[in-house]
Each structure stands twice: as C-alpha cells, then as structure tokens.
Amino acid sequence: MPSLADLVETSRRVAATRARLAKVSELAERLRALPPGELEIGAHYLAGELPQGRIGIGWAALRGAAAMEPAAAASLSLGDVDRRLLELAGLRGAGSVERRASALRDLFGRATAPEQEFLLHLFGGELRQGALAGLLVDAIAAAAELPAAVVRRGAMYAPSLGEVARVALQEGAAGLARFSLQVGSPLAPMLAQTAEDVAAAFEALEPPIAFDWKIDGARIQVHRTGDAVRVYTRSLNEVTDAIPEVVEVIRSLPLREVVLDGEVVALTSSGRPYPFQVTMRRFGRRLDVAALRAELPVQAFFFDCLALDGASLADRPASERFAALAAALPVELRVPRIETSSPAEASAFYEAALAAGHEGVMAKSLGSPYEAGARGASWLKIKRAHTLDLVILAAEWGHGRRTGKLSNLHLGALEPETGEWVMLGKTFKGLTDAMLEWQTAELLAREVRREGIAVHVRPELVVEVAFSDLQASPRYPGGLALRLARVKHFRPEKRPDEADTMDTVRRIAAQA
Secondary structure (H helix, E strand, C coil), X not given: CCHHHHHHHHXXXXXXXXXXXXXXXXXXXXXXXCCHHHHHHHHHHHCCCXXXXXXXXXXXXXXXXXXXXXXXXXXXXXXXHHHHHHHHHHCCCCCHHXXXXXXXXHHHHCCCHHHHHHHHHHHCCCCCCCCCHHHHHHHHHHHHCCCHHHHHHHHHHCCCHHHHHHHHHHHHHHHHCCCCCCCCCCCCCCEEEECCCHHHHHHHCCCCEEEEEECCCEEEEEEEECCEEEEEECCCCECHHHCHHHHHHHHCCCCCEEEEEEXXXXXXXXXXXXXXXXXXXXXXXXXXXXXXXXXXXXXXXXXXXXEECCEECCCCCHHHHHHHHHHHCCHHHECCEEEECCHHHHHHHHHHHHXXXXXXXXXXXXXXXXXXXXEEEEEEEEECCEEEEEEEEEXXXXXXXXXXXXXXXXXXXXXXXXXXXXXXXXXXCCCCHHHHHHHHHHHHCCEEEEECCEEEECCCCEEEEEECEEEECCCCCCCEEEECCEEEEECCCCCHHHCCEHHHHHHHHHHC
C-alpha cells in the first residue's frame, strides 16, 4: 500500500482511541514502517503540520479541491504530496491563486476519499487525531527504543520534530546529542504550572526557592553575537526592528555572545506597567516604530541566561544560570528576584509585586535545568485571581449592539491524555468593542464549519480568562466548568500548545 494510505489509516486509528499509550503505540509502529526518505515528512504529518509551514492555501481553494471525484485506488506516496506542496509554496505573481487552486485540485483528484479527508484537515490545520507534539515525542522514543528524556532534549533544540524523528530512528542517541542551543536560533520558551499561593510553592519545591516578580509583558528571547542582536517572541517570530531601544541596550553591554529570556513591558511615568494590550501595540502589523517608541517606550527585564560567551547554560541548574545573569546584566535589566527559604519573606515579596502593579510572582527551583517548550513543574506562577490561558474552539454570533460580531466564546483546554480539546464553558464578558472587531476578523479567518449560530474554528487563538472558581458539570466532557468567567485579554503571542491544559484545570479545582 502506498505510504500516504498507510499514514491515513494510522491517523484514523489514533483518532479512534482515547488511550494515550495506544496512540503512542500506533504512531511508533507507523514511524518504524516509513521509508527512510519519507520519515521526516511522515512525522510532520502525524503531528498535524506541514514541513513547509503555511503555504497560503485558503479554505475556498481547499473546499474546491475536496469536491473532486476521489480516486478509486490509493497511489500517492508522502513524497508525492510533499513535492506538490513545494510547488504550491513556490507559486508567485499574477495568476498564482488560480494556478495554486488548479494544482491542489489535481492532487486531490489523485487521492482516495479517506486520503482527501485527511489532506483537507491537514492542509487546513485541523487534523483532530490527538497526535500533538508531546505524544509524537513519546512515539519517536518508542519507535527508536530510546529514553523519552533523550528525545525530549533533542526536540528542545532541533529545527523540527520531523528532523528529530529522522535522526532518532536513523542515528540514535548519538545523533540527537548533536542538537544543542545555537546563538541566533531561537528555542521554545520554558513555561510554568500554577500554584495557588506561596505556601503551595514551598510544598512543591525544595527550598531555597527563587521568586521573581511576574511581569505581564511580552515574552522575548534575545540573541547576541558580536554587534548582531536579534529579538524573538515566545512564538519564535523575530521582532528585532519593533523594539530598537531593547536592541540598543543589549548591544551596549560588554558581552561577546549571550542568549537571554525575559519580558518587555511598557511602563507609565511612575514606573507601573501598562495593561498587556497596550504593550502589544509595539508589535502591530503596520508600525511607525519611531513614533511608537516616542509615544510608548518599553523596557526589558530578563530572568534567565541560556548562553554566555560561548558556553551553553540551558542544561545547567537554574542557580548557575541566575548567577550568570547577575554577572552579565546590571540590576535595572533584571527582574526583581529573591532566593529564600522563608515563606514569610516570599509572601512579603509577593505583596510587593502586587503593590507595584504586577501580576504576582514566579517560584522557581534552583536545581532545575531549562526545559524549553515544556510546562515544567519546577516553575510555578502565583497570581491573586484565578486565571487560565485557554483556546477558543468556537464563537457565537451576537445580538443587539453585537449583531454582526462573533461574541460568545467557547473556551477549551487540551486533555494531555488523549490529545483532544475539552470545552470548559462560554463567555462574552470583558469584551470591548475593539476586541469584538478583532476577534470577529481573526476567528472568521480560522473558520472550519458553522452549526446554528456557532462558528467553529481551528483551535489557534489563546485568550487569558479570569474566573471565580470551577464547578462540577455533567454538561462538559471534562466534568468541570468555569464559573463567572470573563476575558482579560487575548494572547496572540502564545501558541495553542502553550495554553493551560486540563491537568492545570483539575489542579485548580482540587485546591478549591
């Protein structure tokens, strides 16, 4: 059977089971069976992504292609699909839209009905089979018969999971060991779990513990080699030109090479932070950087040092990274921090952060490495109000003054055990007119289907939601629902896999 048909059948079986171990077993079996030249492509497809990234295929073109009469027999290889996507990505200029649509129709005309359905969801970014990055890493480890920790470390630094799969299965642990932090190549940021309060942090982490102010700004990663400075967002988009004042400050330091993790925030004249949405104006699509810099200057605060003057520190304990940060940067460029074994001292530090207008504190284990892309248990965020970063699954058309706008948001979190999105409730509270305009445009651009007044969308937009508590609910598959939820703000800089999961939701519910 041609390799695309095999992959489609694996995807069907993975989607049909809710058991994580069964999903991993199916994925590992398929990875082992892929031809060497198609292993990297297949891993990308199983993760629900394209090696080429977004290639400008709109839903209108996809629907037209999906209407083609399906082939009677399977004949497509993964290489066939990949070559056609490369051609599509290269189409430019006058008439390229129609040429792209024609090439897409030709590809779908060569696909069987199951293959057409798979390609439709894959190209549309909505392959709901539960095989997300975390599951695929475990599957790669199983297929290559390697410890999962070895594969996870490789995935931290490798350009893609496809390359991790190819190297793991063809070269083993020695090949994966070649992947390391490279200055100038951004890596996924380490994320935090949630703790109810300072006391809970002392129960979870071994003292002494580092406590940082939790600044509600835009996460940035700064890479410097010589005079070359580059700045990346948490989603690894380069924003160097948008914040020249940060570039100038880093370039002025007596350093040869450095990688820094931190936040950039706009401050009032009294030194208090503006709301997150105000800071994000510095990263808009159409910028007059000079005018914005004069109107809304930003300041960077760094809390981690991942490399310094030729030495990678990411695998070193946090205590060593924090010492390197203190040696490299003046105090005004560092997030306020204490290291303490005293809950009373930590609580006073937390109250000081709130009094200064910040969200709360981060509690960090001093013995932990930097877990790029992971929501590690060694970092805990402590806020006064309950908040979750959730993903929008759908939205409902509003009425009254909200007629013509998508208003009521369907909010969900990922269930790590199954790789599926679990709905937790709806809310239309907290949305300003400007937010309604923005979310309507963004959600319609991600539309996949309509059902009554609801528009279902690709699960890509992250929104920070405040709520009073969680209550048991037979209405939702996760058994929990948000109570008195309201939108704080959108987090366009966050990827959906960086949002909170059902593990965090259940932990908050258990603390109630």
